[in-house]
Amino acid sequence: MRILTAGSTTLITGASSGIGRSFAHRIAGAGGDLVLVARRAEVLEDLAAELRARHHIEVTVLPQDLNRPDGAETLVAELDAQGLRIDALINNAGLGIHGDLATAPLSSATTQIGVNVRGLTVLTALLLPGMIERGRGAIINVASTAGFQPVPHMAVYSASKAYVLTFTRALWREVRGTGVDVLALCPGATDTAFFDTAGDAAAVGNRRTPDQVVDTALRALRRGTPSVVDGGGNAVVSWLAPRLPERLAISLAERSVRP
Template identity: 50%
Template sequence: MTQAPATPPLITRTSTALITGASSGIGESLARQLAARGADLILVARTETRLETLAAELRARCHVQVHVLPADLNRPGAAADLAREVRARGLSVDILVNNAGLGSYGEFSTQQTAEIDHMIAVNISALTGLTRAFLPDMLTRGRGRILNVASTAAFQPGPMMAVYYATKAYVLSFSEAVAEEVAGSGVFVTALCPGPVRTGFQAVSQLHESDLLSGPARLTILSADEVARLGVQGMLRGQRVVVAGRLNRVQTLLPRLLPRAVMTRLIARVQGRRT
């Protein structure tokens, strides 16, 4: 007898979601979305005071359990340590949201080595380590979801943000590959690919110096709440890739239509330093 394809289970009151980078931006919005749907939460970020404030609000408003685990995912071994702490508290993770991420604007040759290492550690190493830590238990239970926050940057090279674009390409490729590996198991992996979002990310990554957000070729800018809503909806439907924003979806098709060298020069021109 042919087995029917697995369908994504609904979030229940016994579901627990671990969210990295939960203290602000998309991560905070994802926490609100999941709590509103009844999921208990494990909030992870460096800033404990912000996490505690959000946790108190969500406990009161949504009547869910919220655990706060401050962690610096840039630190070597951070993913393994976080997984051990989760298990030491007797918690299991039904929904893993790898949202924490960093970006930096500027020519690769001028960026600090520590800055580059930090991006790779958080955007790639921590995401991969946490997925490896919690995926086997999901497969054993026959249910679970992993939502990895990538970017529309994942679809092409990005001069002036070379490392950031490359890390997000990894997230997209990794997510799609693992999604295929676990197909039919009851576990679903989704890559969420927003364009620029109205958060503090632009200031931290110095994107204010680029024409990407203000020039004639600027991308569609959505709010963190809009991106989180689309991401959760896509995850619940079992989508492998969710590109937030209609215009952003169109723009991700350009690398398929243009020669790669042309696309790279185009991105370089769009992201050129503003005068």
């Protein structure tokens, strides 16, 4: 856990609100420096000013739209240009869109894939080698409880988060013994701006707070587990869903988010 404290620099995507913002406050409180990434420059600058004043840390703001085809590569090029060494990466940026594939605009599918899958994968692939070379680092990829089963009406979102979960679990084993910790964090419904896009119908169960999700992540990172589900009820459902008969699991998931 010393990787998220004084003397380290953590890059957080989707840092302007919700879980990303909570991670920023927690790491800043421990004395760690930050690189904050999101689309909204003004919001990031306000957050950076607050963190600098309160915790006397270094905060760099790098606005970037990770849905752009070269968004992640451009971001890493800017890190290199500024001489910023990233010790920990929190891939929190992501979005979910509620709606059927056949009736939704094609952009709703491509945007979810671009941010949830491509942006996350590229940032991980480009920043991981430096961590391994230095013999220390941490990567937290934010997946979802939706990644444990297909979710009709959110087919692309659930598939993208299944990718994040599987990708991160495999990566956890690939980097074993290198000094780099890797974790897939799987929140359920959380009280964030996610539902401004996904809609309230996408929420299943009571919403947890971003601080509760961050607490879960940091405990799991200390334990060295490949993945963790936030919340006891969410953990039960995520364990059960893959073990149900296929048609039943899909039907229950559909009913839970039916418009």
